[in-house]
Amino acid sequence: MVVNRLDDVVTGALEVLDAYGLEFCSMRRVAGHLDVQPSALYHHVADKQTLLALMADRIxxxxxxxxxxxxxxxxxxxxxxxxxxxxxxxxxxxxxxxxxxxxxxxxxxxxxxxxxxxxxxxxxxxxxxxxxxxxxxxxxxxxxxxxxxxxxxxxxxxxxxxxxxxxxxxx
Amino acid sequence: MVVNRLDDVVTGALEVLDAYGLEFCSMRRVAGHLDVQPSALYHHVADKQTLLALMADRIxxxxxxxxxxxxxxxxxxxxxxxxxxxxxxxxxxxxxxxxxxxxxxxxxxxxxxxxxxxxxxxxxxxxxxxxxxxxxxxxxxxxxxxxxxxxxxxxxxxxxxxxxxxxxxxx
Known part of the structure; x- marks a missing residue:
């Protein structure tokens, strides 16, 4: 998957959340799920905390x-x-x-x-x-x-x- | 360490909690910290949930x-x-x-x-x-x-x- 948009990152993170729970919802695992390097994620979100806020907003x-x-x-x-x-x-x-x-x-x-x-x-x-x-x-x-x-x-x-x-x- | 008493297990679990946080406070890690096999823990507590209740009571x-x-x-x-x-x-x-x-x-x-x-x-x-x-x-x-x-x-x-x-x- 090509991660073109921040929205794709949030969608991927919510899929990881659904599959594994918050405990195992790491930046690394989200990157793996989206089939990109972790560095590609950090291009869109500064850190885990920012990602969590975006996930919360979506929920x-x-x-x-x-x-x-x-x-x-x-x-x-x-x-x-x-x-x-x-x-x-x-x-x-x-x-x-x-x-x-x-x-x-x-x-x-x-x-x-x-x-x-x-x-x-x-x-x-x-x-x-x-x-x-x-x-x-x-x-x-x-x-x-x-x-x-x-x-x-x-x-x-x-x-x-x-x-x-x-x-x-x-x- | 010899785990003779349930109290020792709870003490060990709280030490692991303090060092690693709840996310990484697994039965396996508590056993490792106490230098016993996980089976020795299960002799004292039925499951993680029971251990958590005992930790809460101690807190x-x-x-x-x-x-x-x-x-x-x-x-x-x-x-x-x-x-x-x-x-x-x-x-x-x-x-x-x-x-x-x-x-x-x-x-x-x-x-x-x-x-x-x-x-x-x-x-x-x-x-x-x-x-x-x-x-x-x-x-x-x-x-x-x-x-x-x-x-x-x-x-x-x-x-x-x-x-x-x-x-x-x-x-």
């Missing part, structure tokens, strides 16, 4: 804030969509949470949540609960899928209840 | 709930102590959060927090915020320590503000 690209509804409804639907987008990709919550920790709030979703709540610290608190819960859910599901633990049927409902608790503290 | 072993104060004060001091214990160990937040996701609330700290708040879902929500924030803090500090990003001076204060938001939603 949440379709998460949109709704224009209608109360603040509570808009915040709730935004974080539900964020959770669904992260759960749809292997280790997606870890990728997005890690990228967020490195940038501290530069992503579009984070900006949208600040906008909806009109409260930067409140948005950050809700977001960190969302990351914490979704990472736990994803780890739990992964372990349950290989039979290591019993599945927990309450994970979706407990997310909603937790979001409502945080929003009650905010609004 | 938070000194986190104690205070008997005095209001519910809010006791919850606040408990999660502050939990955060400090996780930050004191390399990748500590990831170890404790991962073990928690696998067990869903079987640890002593989680039981203590349920007890203080008299609210299982509330305790879980606060705990997932604590994990989310502390993992973000630890990743951020690690990246800042190698000069990859600028340190954020607001991480401690933002933790306290976030805890107060969640507690406001709960109490």
């Amino acid at each position: 949440v690209a379709d998460v949109e804030v709704s224009a209608a509804g109360s603040v509570r409804e808009r915040a709730r639907s935004l974080v539900r969509a964020l959770r669904a987008a992260m759960l749809a990709v292997r280790d997606g919550a870890e990728v997005v949470a890690t990228a967020s920790a490195f940038r501290l709030g530069a992503s579009q979703v984070e900006a949208d949540l600040v906008d909806v709540l009109a409260d930067k610290q409140g948005a950050r608190t809700l977001l960190l609960f969302v990351f914490g819960h979704t990472q736990a859910t994803q780890m739990h599901r992964m372990a349950a899928s290989v039979g290591a633990i019993e599945p927990d049927p309450d994970l979706d409902a407990s997310f909603d209840r937790g979001v409502d608790i945080v929003l009650r503290g905010l609004l | 938070v072993a000194d986190v104690e709930v205070s008997a005095a104060g209001s519910v809010r004060e006791r919850a606040r001091s408990l999660v502050r102590a939990l955060r400090a214990a996780m930050l004191a160990v390399r990748d500590g937040a990831e170890v404790v959060a991962t073990a928690s996701a696998f067990r869903l609330g079987a640890s002593q700290v989680e039981a203590d927090l349920v007890d203080v708040l008299a609210d299982k879902q509330g305790a879980r929500t606060l705990l997932l915020f604590v994990f989310g924030h502390t993992q973000a803090t630890q990743m951020h500090r690690m990246a800042a320590s190698v000069g990859a990003i600028e340190p954020d001076p607001d991480l401690d204060a933002s933790f306290d503000r976030g805890v107060d938001i969640v507690l406001r939603g709960l109490l």
